[in-house]
Amino acid sequence: xxxxxxxxxxxxxxxxxxxxxxxxxxxxxxxxxxxxxxxxxxxxxxxxxxxxxxxxxxxxxxxxxxxxxxxxxxxxxxxxxxxxxxxxxxxxxxxxxxxxxxxxxxxxxxxxx
Amino acid sequence: xxxxxxxxxxxxxxxxxxxxxxxxxxxxxxxxxxxxxxxxxxxxxxxxxxxxxxxxxxxxxxxxxxxxxxxxxxxxxxxxxxxxxxxxxxxxxxxxxxxxxxxxxxx
Numbered sequence: 363x364x365x366x367x368x369x370x371x372x373x374x375x376x377x378x379x380x381x382x383x384x385x386x387x388x389x390x391x392x393x394x395x396x397x398x399x400x401x402x403x404x405x406x407x408x409x410x411x412x413x414x415x416x417x418x419x420x421x422x423x424x425x426x427x428x429x430x431x432x433x434x435x436x437x438x439x440x441x442x443x444x445x446x447x448x449x450x451x452x453x454x455x456x457x458x459x460x461x462x463x464x465x466x467x468x469x470x471x472x473x474x475x
Numbered sequence: 476x477x478x479x480x481x482x483x484x485x486x487x488x489x490x491x492x493x494x495x496x497x498x499x500x501x502x503x504x505x506x507x508x509x510x511x512x513x514x515x516x517x518x519x520x521x522x523x524x525x526x527x528x529x530x531x532x533x534x535x536x537x538x539x540x541x542x543x544x545x546x547x548x549x550x551x552x553x554x555x556x557x558x559x560x561x562x563x564x565x566x567x568x569x570x571x572x573x574x575x576x577x578x579x580x581x582x
Contacts, residue, residue, distance in 0.1 A: 395570065404574035405519070405562070418569055453518055461507050461566060466518035 364388060366467035368454050374473045377446060383439045383470045387456030395464060396429055396439050397453045405453070411437065412460050441472075449474045476501055479565050481573035489581055492553045496576045498563030499545045508539050510548050511562040513575065519562055522548075553580045 367386040375381055387394050396408040407421035411431040422428070426444075431437040441448055451471050455464035481498040488494050500508075508525035523530065525537040525546050536549040546563055558580045563573035 397572075405572045407569075407572075410569045412569075460569065463509050463521045463524060463564075464570060466520070469518055 366454055366456050366465055368452075368467035368470050370470055371468065372471045372473075374475065375444060376475050377444060379444055380440065380442045381444055381472065383441075383452050383454075383472070385437045385439070385454030385456075385467060387435065387437070387454070388465060389435075391456035391458055391465075392434070393457040393460050393462075393464075394431055394437050395455045395457075396437070397455065398450045399453060399469075400450045408439070408452075444472075444474045446474045448472060477573075478502060478571035479563055479573035481563050481576050483574060483576060485577040485579050487579045487581060488553055490553055490555060492580075493549065493551050494553055494578065495547060495549045496561055496563075496578075497545050497547050498573050498576075499543075500563075500565040500571070501544070502565070502567045503541075503544060505544075505565045505567040507566040508546050509564040509566075510535075510537055510546075511564055511572075513560045513562055515559075519572075522561070550578075553578075555580050555582060 369384045392413045394411045397405045409429045410418040426442045429439045451469040453469045455466045457464045510522040511519040512522045513519040525539045527539045529538045534551045538547045560575040560577045562575045565571045
């Protein structure tokens with residue numbers, strides 16, 4: 363389809379392992395966001411990519427979290443040495459530019475055992 | 476202080492009722508404004524953009540008051556399917572989401 367695609371849909375892993383989450387934005391969208399949402403809570407901003415500008419990393423909760431966006435398209439969010447408190451739904455969104463509304467993927471549900 | 480503040484609710488209303496949500500934002504230089512809807516265990520979806528002149532989409536009306544820095548959403552003739560969490564969103568260099576207002580429409 364033409365929407366934002368995230369993979370995997372679900373990920374279960376043991377505490378201490380590294381995980382990589384992938385986001386394919388809508389083609390042509392220059393802005394890409396990562397959010398985290400715990401059950402019953404609001405969206406927590408993680409990181410924002412806009413074109414070729416330096417990303418806004420101000421929402422990353424610790425240095426275990428990192429993200430990159432290659433070629434201005436696909437993005438990966440990496441969590442190293444996962445902890446149980448990292449369990450959440452990780453949502454990716456993209457927009458045509460920084461002022462246009464965002465469109466979200468279905469999210470990756472991450473469970474840390 | 477949060478960039479965007481919303482009453483978490485829940486708002487429990489009967490079918491057919493009119494319900495209004497407000498949210499306030501802290502940055503007077505904010506540039507664009509939106510309402511999103513999020514169903515339980517689903518991703519947020521754009522409901523409508525918000526303009527100073529006010530805009531309407533069927534049963535939904537959104538309004539922006541820049542002087543008072545608040546945004547409103549009015550839902551007329553509520554349907555059971557309107558039950559969801561409504562997120563107020565403000566854009567200034569990047570997007571800022573409110574925590575959402577939960578709406579339950581009862582038969």
